[in-house]
Amino acid sequence: xQSLEQPSEVTAVEGAIVQINCTYQTSGFYGLSWYQQxxxxxxTFLSYNALDGLEETGRFSSFLSRSDSYGYLLLxxxxxxxxxxxxxxxxxxxxxGKLQFGAGTQVVVTP
Amino acid sequence: NAGVTQxxxxxxxKTGQSMTLQCAQDMNHEYMSWYRQDPxxxxxxxxxxxGAGITDQGEVPNGxxxxxxxxxxxxxxxxxxxxxxxxxxxxxxxxxRDRNHEQYFGPGTRLTVT
Numbered sequence: 001x002q003s004l005e006q007p008s009e010v011t012a013v014e015g016a017i018v019q020i021n022c023t024y025q026t027s028g029f030y031g032l033s034w035y036q037q038x039x040x041x042x043x044t045f046l047s048y049n050a051l052d053g054l055e056e057t058g059r060f061s062s063f064l065s066r067s068d069s070y071g072y073l074l075l076x077x078x079x080x081x082x083x084x085x086x087x088x089x090x091x092x093x094x095x096x097g098k099l100q101f102g103a104g105t106q107v108v109v110t111p
Numbered sequence: 112n113a114g115v116t117q118x119x120x121x122x123x124x125k126t127g128q129s130m131t132l133q134c135a136q137d138m139n140h141e142y143m144s145w146y147r148q149d150p151x152x153x154x155x156x157x158x159x160x161x162g163a164g165i166t167d168q169g170e171v172p173n174g175x176x177x178x179x180x181x182x183x184x185x186x187x188x189x190x191x192x193x194x195x196x197x198x199x200x201x202x203x204x205x206x207x208r209d210r211n212h213e214q215y216f217g218p219g220t221r222l223t224v225t
Contacts, residue, residue: 004153031212033211033212033213033214035214041218042201042216042217042218042219043154043201043214043216044216045211045213045214045215047211048211048212048213087153087154089153089154091212095161095167096141096142096161096205096207096212098156098159098169099154099156099214100156100170101146101153101154101155102153103151103152103153104151104152104153
C-alpha cells in the first residue's frame with residue numbers, strides 16, 4: 001500500500017527550531033510538497049522538492065532524500081502564528097498535480 | 112484576482128439528497144481538483160481535471176461526479192448524499208507553468224449529511 005508517515009503533534013516555544021519528518025512509501029515519486037493549514041482555513045503551499053537537497057524560503061526550509069524516501073520541513077525562529085497543521089504530500093505520478101497527503105502534524109507554539 | 116472561490120461555505124443535507132458544490136478560479140489555471148478532508152486526516156483526492164473537457168478519478172471518487180466545461184469552473188456533484196460524505200471539501204487549482212506544482216486552495220465547503 002501507499003503511506004506517508006509524519007508525527008501527529010509537535011510542541012515548541014517561541015524562537016525555537018522545529019523539524020517535521022515525513023517518510024513515504026508510494027507507488028511512484030515525482031516530488032515532495034509541504035502545505036500549512038491554520039484551523040478552519042485552506043491549505044497554503046510552503047515548498048516543493050523534486051531533487052535531493054535543501055530548499056530554503058525565509059524561516060522555512062525543506063529537505064529531501066529520495067534514496068531514503070524521507071524529507072523534512074524545518075521551521076526556524078518559531079512565532080505564535082506558526083501554530084498550525086503541516087502536511088507533506090507526494091506527487092505520486094507524472095500526471096500533473098496528483099498529490100497524496102500525509103495525515104498532518106499539528107505544531108503548537110507556546111510563549 | 113479572487114483566486115479560488117467555493118460556494119456554499121456551509122451545507123446540511125439529508126441522506127439521499129443531491130447537490131452541487133461550486134468551484135471557480137480566475138487565474139487561468141489548467142489543473143483543477145477536488146479534495147475531501149476528514150478530522151485528523153490529510154486531504155484525499157476525489158476527482159481532478161487537466162483542462163476543459165478532461166476529467167479523471169482520484170483516490171476516493173465513488174459517489175461524486177465532476178465536469179469541466181470551461182477553464183474557470185469545476186463543479187462537484189453529490190449524487191445521493193450519505194453520512195459518510197460529511198466532510199470539508201476543498202477545491203484547488205494550479206498552473207502547468209509552475210515548476211513547483213503549487214496548488215491554490217479555495218476556502219472550503221463544510222458539508223454535513225444527516
